[in-house]
Amino acid sequence: MLQPRPTLGAPSPYTFPKPRRLRVGGGTVVAIDVPRQPYASIRLVQPAGGVNEPLEHMGVAALTNEALEDGVRGNSSLAPALERHGADWISRVTWDSFVTGVDAPANRINDAVSLFAEAVRAPALRPDDVVRRRDQLVERFWLEASVASTLAARAIGGQLFTGRYATPLSGGPARLQELTPEAVADFHAGSIAAVAGTLVVVGDLSDVDLEELGKTVFGDADPTPSPSTSAPGSAPGELPRIVVLDRPGSVQSALILAHRAPARSEIDLPRADGMSDVLGGMFTSRLNMELRERLGYTYGVGCRFDLRRDSGVFLLSTQVEAPTTAHSVTATLGEIERLQADGVTESELAAVRESNTVGLPVSYSTARSLAGALVEAVIHDLPEDHVDRLRAGFERITSEDLHEAAREYLHPRDSVVIVAGDAKEVAGPLEETGFGPVTVHDPETLWT
Template sequence: MLQTRPEPGAAQPYTFPKPQRLQVGGGSVIAIDVPGQSFAAIRLIQPAGGAAEPLDRMGVATLTGEVLEDGIHGNSSLAPALERHGAEWVSRVSWDAFVTGVDAPVNRITDATALFAEAVRTPALRADDVLRRREQLLERFWLDVSQPSTLASRAVGGQLFTGRYATPLNGGPVRLADVTPEIVAEFHASSIAGVAGTLVVVGDLSDVDLEALGRTVFGDATPTAPEPVTAPERAAGEFPRILLLNRPDSVQSAIFMAHHAPSRSAIDLPRAEGMSDVLGGMFTSRLNMKLREELGYTYGVGCRFDLRRDSGVFCISTQVEAPTTAHSITASLEEIDKLRTGGVTEGELSAVRESNTVGLPVTYSTARSLAYAMVEMVVHDLPEDHVDRLRAGFERVTAEDLRQAAVDYLHPDQLVAVVVGDAGQLEKPLRETGVGPVEVRDPETLWT
């Protein structure tokens, strides 16, 4: 006999767990105790992100993050050593931070952390390993940009910025190829080995000695010096404009539209992300309904903010059939204009509130997700109740807030559209849009 389907109850309020903080030597430990969570996440945050790299050493942070996995004995020795404890190495280099760590069973956390700390502080950094990892990164770079969507997204930095942000995070093929084992060793010694950083530990910590973990990871490393935050220089030229990267005979086009946005600390996130959800962040968003459901040009389209400590970028991305490329751009700009002038509906407002509040217990249900939330708070100097403030912000956001956010944060008059496709087929229609001047380039010339 079939049972009656239960009625869903009211959404329960969510409160982000309060972290514990302690100072150990030159570093800080931030811990979240999750009773019953037998798998722990450990993250070390150091301020050696890609944005701080000198222009003649672009990509050194990314390469160093890769080489650390070779461990203290070299030749990819760390992964099998961690596997004996059921642990997994974690490394993620962003523009703002150098993040390493392990995920491990709580009952093996001491041994796994010791291996992780050795890899961070005293890796082998053998020349053969550095060169091998560098070649792998270069091969991966060209493999990635063989995909039109990735090529378009990586090309946009050079259209919006000069300096470091004009080149991809991993340094691009030319600059990365110039990063030698000696440069990696120097970067590691100055920015990683002797810099304490902040250690995030999440899991069932009832039997974990946090101070001992801190001593293992920090050793005699010095406190992390505050990094100055300076806004990057913007690229010159006429805005809006279109960069067309020629891929002859392509039957599809990748479109990546972007403009500058405020830094993470300067943006009102509930208003900005709520507005972004309405425009292109949900399946029912306006861009998806227009380009996919109404026009049938694409399988999907999305938009988002990429927010950093010193700047930000707002971007829209999609892939469409080649003949629809020009109209896809103008139709997207029309949707932006409608949002800026007409605001949002009550249905859209309700969807924004629900999508950013109801799912929070699931979003932060694992040690890994809690750890990365803490990483974001450390990197961007956010208060420890940041998630609760964000939830409250979405709960009280109004339709007028979202309309005003579109006015404040969407700037189509400052936009760059990077299009990857057949220039012979696309150049004339793109010029006829009147969006702005069209520059045609060979993708091979982007990073030379």
Template sequence: MQQTRPDLGAPASYTFPKPQRISVGGGTVVAIDVPGQQLASLRLVHPFGGAVEPLEAMGVSALTSEVLEDGPDGQSSLAPALERHGAEWISRVSWDGFITGLDAPTNRLGEAVHLFADAVRRPALKADDIVRRRDQLLERFWLDASSASTLAMRSLGGQLFTGRYATPLAGGPVKLADITPETVARFHADSIASVAGTLVVVGDLAGVDLEELGRTVFGDAAPAPERATTEPAPPPGELPRVLIVDRPGSVQSALVIAHRAPSRSQVDLPRAEGISEVLGGMFTSRLNMELRERLGYTYGAGSRFDLRRDSGVFFMSTQVEAGTTAHSVTSSLEQVNKLRAGGVTEDELSTVRESNTVGLPVSYSTARSMAGALVDMVVHDLPDDHVDRTRAGYEKLTAEDMNSAAVEYLRPEEAVVVVVGDARSLRGPLTETGVGPVEVRSPESLWS
């Protein structure tokens, strides 16, 4: 017997759980109780990401994050020690935050957190471990840079900023090599061990004493200092312009077209990210339909914003056959200009609304995803109802909102084009596009 598919009902509007906040000593615990969620996620947030590193110690936060995994006893002792409690270590650094944490069963959380606190506040920081981790990061830097797309992204900073952002987050191959064990120990003492931070906890917290967790993690550490933000200056040079990072003989090109954007606090997120999705954030986006489906130049093209506390970046990216590079650049810029001039369609508007609202219950169905949202709120000083505000912003988006966002947030006249590929064959065609002056650099010269 043939059955017909039932009609879909209207999706329910999602509401993000309201977090509980508790002041404990010099820090704050931010928690969400999720009954039945027996795997808890715990994150400790310090406001010391790569953006605030001194120029003579670029990469120290990334290196310190790696070294903490060596544990209170050194020699990579932390992971196996946590495994005895069913816990997994988490550590990462962004431009705006230093985040450590663990995922653990709620009935083992207390035991795991004591070990976590020792790892964060009282790590061994043995010189041999630090040098080993530094050498691994240096090796990984060039291994990752063997990917043309990674190299293109890492080349962007020096084209858009002066100061810290001109060098990749991990410090680059030159500055990172200069970091000594003493530099790491000093950074850890000043920025991690002595600063309480904010502790995020998500899971079934029925039997969890949050104040005790806070006392264990914070100890007698001091409150985090206020962080002043100053917009970094751009480098000199004409805009728009083209940088070719030379990879002789390459049959493909990785290209990124980017420009500076406002900071996270200055951006209307639904409008900005909505217009980015129309341009390059979905499979049916204009860049993908043009470069992949119509021209057949690539397997995929995309765009997105990278928003920080003091500035931001908007970029489009793809990889294409070398002979199509110049036309891929002009076609991408043409799609931006068409969107700015003609605005979005009703189908595009509807897709943006639905993709950012209907799936929210799934997006925040785990303790880890909720903890990630809370970390974002802490790092960027966002209100506790940030997720709900953003959802409401998407729900009420209009075509006029999106069209004004295209003009406000997409700035092709300020763009830099970074192409990683064979300079010998690319320089002429890219010059003929008339996008802007063309410069050729070797990868080794970018961060010297």
């Protein structure tokens, strides 16, 4: 016999744990103690992101990040060494940061962090290993670019920015191929080994000496320099415009609409993300209901803000059947226009509030997710209670707030539409939309 469903209670209130902060040598340790959380997450955050690379060595941060995995003995020696302690190596490069770390059992944290510190401060960086990693990155770049959605996404920077942002974060295949082991060694010595950074530690820390961990990781490295920020220049060309990346014979088109957005410190995130959720960030979003449910053009739509210290990008993406490409563009523009004109409904407002508040206890239930929030705070100089501020912002948001955000943060007339698809089939109908001039490019020539 079927049992009745339980009645849902009120959502549990959530407060982000208050981190402990201490200065150790030239660095800072930021930690959250999570009792009975046996697995710990350790992250070292340094400001050596892609935007700080010299233009003649674009991609050196990504290559250095990969090369660290070869450890102090070279030839991919780090992973097996960490596995003996049940630990996993974590690393990534963003435009604003160079992040490395380990996830490890709390009772093996000292051994894992010692190996981690050696790998970060004194890796072998053997020339043969660096060249092997470089060739793998180049091969991976083209392999990933064979996917239409990745190809379109990597073309955004060159359409919106000049300078470093105009080339993909990895540097692009031509720039990567020019990087030498000496360039990697110089970058590592000046931007990684010599810079203390901020160490994030989350887990059951009852038996962990945070000061000793900091000494192990920071050593005698210098304090982290304050990163300088200046707004990047805009790419030349008429706006709005449409760029077609020709993929002959493609039965689908990957479609992106993108324009510049404010920097992370300049944007009201609850209003911006809430508006983005209504437009295309939730399954019940307007674009998903239009392009997927009503028209049947796509399996799904997404939109988001990519926010950096000095600038940002708003992007909306989907993949549609090739014959529907032009109409997908006009339908998308129509939904943006309606959102800016009419605002949001009460049901959409309720969905935004619930999706950004009710699930917080689950979202931050692991050491890794808590560490991720602290890493974001370090990268963007956010207050330690930034998660609580975001929650409070979503709790008090109004329909008028979201309506104002649509008018403030959406700029379709300053946008570039990038379409990765069959130019013979889509270019003509795209011209007929009247959105802007259409140009066709060979993807092979974008980053050479």
